[in-house]
Amino acid sequence: MFPAAFDYRSPAALEDVLDSLAAYGDEAKVLAGGMSLIPMMKLRFASPEVLVDLGRVPGLDAVQETPDGLRIGALVRHAELEASELLRQRYPVMAAAAPLIADPLVRNRGTLVGSLAHADPAGDWGSVMLALNAEVVARSTAGQRVIPVREFFTGPFSTVLQPTEVAVEVRVPRPSSRSGGTYLKLERKVGDFATVGVAAHLELDNERIGRAGLALTAVGGHNVVAAEAEEVLAGAEPGPEVFAEAAEAAARAADPPSDVRGSADYKRQVVRTYVRRGLARSLELAQAA
Template sequence: MFPAAFDYIAPGALDEVLSLLGQHGDDAKVLAGGQSLIPLLKLRFAAPVIVIDIGRVDGLEGISRENGHVRIGARTRHRDVESATDLRGTLDVLLDAAPLISDPLIRNMGTVGGSICHADPAGDWGAVMLAVGAEFVVKSAGEERVLPAAGFFQGPFTTGLQSNEVMTEIRIPVGSGKSGGTYLKLERKVGDFASVAAAVHIVLGGDGRVASAGIGLCAVGAHSIKATAAEAALVGQEPTDDVIAAAARLAGDAAEPKADIRGSAEYKRDVARVFVQRGLHTAIDRAQGAAA
């Protein structure tokens, strides 16, 4: 548990971070909360030439609402989402997911953007961001891009982020309908990564039918999965038990799990189905109880 030697720099300005990233590319790793990177360094699974600590860069933290979006600074800690109780009723799924991330020590240090960029297939935020239709603001020297969550996760620890880019912000669209959501996670013990998890976010129209549906699956594939067929099966429908059960089956079909010490592929797929079914019931109950 002793890392290989590396250079460390903690710039005070984003421009400097971007310039260093442009200069070092794949030889550099960005350090935000460090809850994934530092273990990787200590296990010598990662041996970057330089570690760029963005902890001293201003303007990367905080949660705010503007222009129909909730904006989350990329370096916002999991703990800050957990305590953003004013998101209840709007983005229930974020509030339900945050306290299930690892343990309190890690939530105090780990960051939302760091977790998304790390793109562990068993990381919790990926599924949540797919469910809520988030967009990611990423910057490089001289350029800013906005990437939709759908398509961002490309494989284990692989995303649409380029080696010269850093994520600065997460934007989540919030509409005017009645919404509800939740996050269900199967873990072997507290602090464990998910064996299976599902994020659900539903908006109901004035007619009580599903106006939009977002379903993200965690730890059941090479990356976080958006269960698009299940989502489509809900939109425009009255959310009856049968409709929900059918959508949940489609979500289970969307899972591409591999057997491992946590269980068989069949098991994980079925838990994904069960979680989506339970999650949809909760989300719809909440949406029906919510103010428009």
């Protein structure tokens, strides 16, 4: 399969990327790992006139830890996050999700930031970033915007990013020292999209739950926060009772389609089960921290 013909730009400076996007607007698409965009172009679901490749732009391939948290550049591949000791130590939700993204070959090319910008409702990173309250840094010739991920997704494959903007970085706040989290994904086989995914993050505050982050994959038009469940958890004494209550609330936030991966009822039941398991695991990790 061949994509439709396009003009290819591979600038060596971010400013030139921004100029191209300013000039071509929605005729242009940004290419990072290409693991979603290229298949879509081959199937002619996407036929951009101009492809602006970030591949040669310096400074986008770093994972940096600052006192505030992580900064992950637009060219950081899933495989790098999968191998990261730092993530295993301090960002367990991310460490749990990274090896579950697609398959090992795709993880060598695909990027976290690209996955967010692509906004597939079955994308895993979206839920992880929602649970962790991350932010997307977008650049354009007009300047820079820092967008909370909780305001980022607007629908299937849709975000608040403007055609002239490029997502250059994701910022993940540093979790409190007594926190834990995980990502659970039901998939039919390696490389399949999630039937259901659940990202859970708990912070403990004097043996009660401080902030809780809970987000769901593949159960709606985009990755969703289980807001009611988060409220149930905040300030509560952690344990099976409140986790079960949160699981019911999360199931109400899920509006999954019935499809080849299962009926809506089945998927809602998976949400319940995974929320309970995810919170129990998060608590274990937080208590051990």
